[in-house]
Amino acid sequence: MTVDAPAEIRPRRRITSLEVLCVLFVVALIGQSWLVSALDTPALRTGATVFVAICVQALPFLVLGVLVSGAIAAFVSADTLRKVLPRRAALAVPVAGVAGVALPNCECAAVPVARRLIQQDVAPSVALTFLLAAPAVNPIVLVSTAVAFPGEPMMVVARFAGSMATALVVGWLWARFGRGEWFASWATRRVPAPRGARSRWTMFVETARQDLVEAGGFLVVGGLTAAALNVALPRSWFDTLGDQLILGIVVMAVLAVLLALCSEADAFVAASLSALPLLPRLVFLVVGPAIDIKLFVLQAGTLGRRFALRFAPLTFIVAIVCAVLAGVVFL
């Protein structure tokens, strides 16, 4: 490509994303009144509110998650993690489960953290156990469950047992059958350790920023989906299942996936579904934090689609089984 005329040597201007964004904003501003009136049907209005609510509610936790993730990338070396964790994945899995109790983390926050752990050479099974345990068995969630079910202390115990069992079983299954190639290659690439304090901080900020931008986008997709389902699902079809236990369990598990509630809040929803026996509601509480539609999108975006397509069904089934067993034992 030889260019002769000086004029042509000038940089070729391309339309960049920045310009696209500006145009988008201008169009949106001009069309604001149209936009508002288009959203003025009751269903869309409700959907928009639920969408904003999910985003507004989850973003702070995602921010916490990316800060932890950035801190791990910048300040915790792979060596340190190796020293802390037992060498054998089978033994390290329970350690990760316990770590989940100690580190209150919303499910959205746990995803970037889990990816960072994998990047720092932690065995994927261990990171995944943490991913499942952190949002489900932490003290905040257990307390809110106790508050939502004031007369049922065993509900808290059953939830803890069911969720912890899910995390451990999935971790062990992954240690045995999981394959590294299921992760997208860009997801697990190691970040080279920074040298020097200044570059550590730079790295901390840059990784946190990058994680936030990426995962935030996926969170928005998840929020959109959940909001649409929240509005579109006729609530009545799962409310009349009082006496059909098996169907109730299946429907509540599916509902947990589709509604994508925060693990802090789902206990209140479960408590309010008083037409159902406790067992299906326990399934709802155990499945919800482990896998839901918003998490699935987030995982697919963060760790790769091939991973998410395997991990989601595995988690879903294991969570149902563990919840039912925990329910039989404790309730």
Add this chain to the structure above:
Amino acid sequence: MRRETQNILLVLLGGALLKISFTGTYLRYVKPAHQWLLIFAGVVMLVLAAFAIARDLRAHAATADTDLDEMVDAEAAEPVVARTEAVPARIARTDLTHLTITDPVDTGTVPVDAARAGGSRSDVSLAGDAGDGVVAAEHSGTTVGGAVPGDGGHADVDVVGPGGGPAAGAPADLGHARAGSAGGHGRPPVRGDHGGHNGNGGPDGEYSGSDGRGGRGEYSGSDGRGEYSDTGGRDGRGEYDGRGEYDGLGGLDGRDGNDGHGRHGGHDGHGHDGHDGHGHDGHDGHDGHDGHSHSTRSAWLLALPVFAVFLVAPPALGADSVQRAADTAPRVAAASEFDGSSLYPPLPTGDVIALQLTEFVERAAWDSADSLDDRRIRLTGFVVHEGDGGYLARMAIGCCAADAYPVKVRLDGADLAGHPDDSWIEVVVEVVPDTATKATEYVPSASVHALRPVPEPKDPYEH
């Protein structure tokens, strides 16, 4: 998406969170306890974005000077066709800071692995194999020089670095790429390829970037950065998906350039028409771009909540949600699990007392002491018309509006015709005993003694 765009989106999103937390609109979406979390999140987003913008500006300023010089040099120059002799290129890895390029001459393949490089690191290895590769690199913005490894000594490289960008690119440590006359053929290099060798190839075209360090480092092209799109037919190398959008800027500290360019921003596109000689200019020098081009696309979606908050500002849930849930089972939380009598302390004395709608409904349905009977209660809520009845309703949330459920009371003896759905009223009522039964789905009835419109409360939900 370019890094700048991401930063702007982050600023907007952080601004949106701060806006709703300070104006109180956040109460339409989440419970009051989330206010501090929202402020925290908004501030963190602003700080992250500000930090990144500051780094970009610094990098930009550092480049600007170089740009000028290069522009001048370039005036006279012509595009180059450089013949490289044995250009070594191996780009081994870029870690956050460096890109090392070495060149195995004669390697047969050229893996370019730039795009996929995750995070901040990117490994690029490219090695030119083929003998005569013709590489034309065209970059806008910042330019990139093409590095071309040829193996056998000749790769024809056209490097046009148009833009005064400081160019980057080329594998910095190219051992020596000779261009131009030096190589015997070829015309003098033109501007543009500097990068590893910054342009230094004067007329005689010899840019030996051998040590790579030449000024390079840090070129984040001013405008060019980002958006790297590659048209070229490189053969092969898989992982590079060419789709671009690198956001350039890079490395966390690429400036020390010891080996080569630290970062360079984007160049876009080099077409390579060449057959495999590729050279290929090390993109990727910029390590900072954190890679995954796959995912930066998702960042566009961050604009949605921003639009929603600033332009639409969806209202709190109201009558529509109540009607939507109309046919569901009772949602009298928790209380339904017990017989309940001990749960409810006696009501305070007084002529008219205010209660939350939730508590009113629960007491009406479950309190075996019937503490509500014959008491006048003041309730606040919005109007919902369902069938032939008028209701006073309120949404209760556990955490955010996604988990909201309605509570309602049927109002008897009030003319609600003048009060459309979603209009807020305050009523003084007396419960009609035994109306909250399974038949009514535990929705009590109440006779209205007084009714007046009120503005929507700051927190539209009950908790």
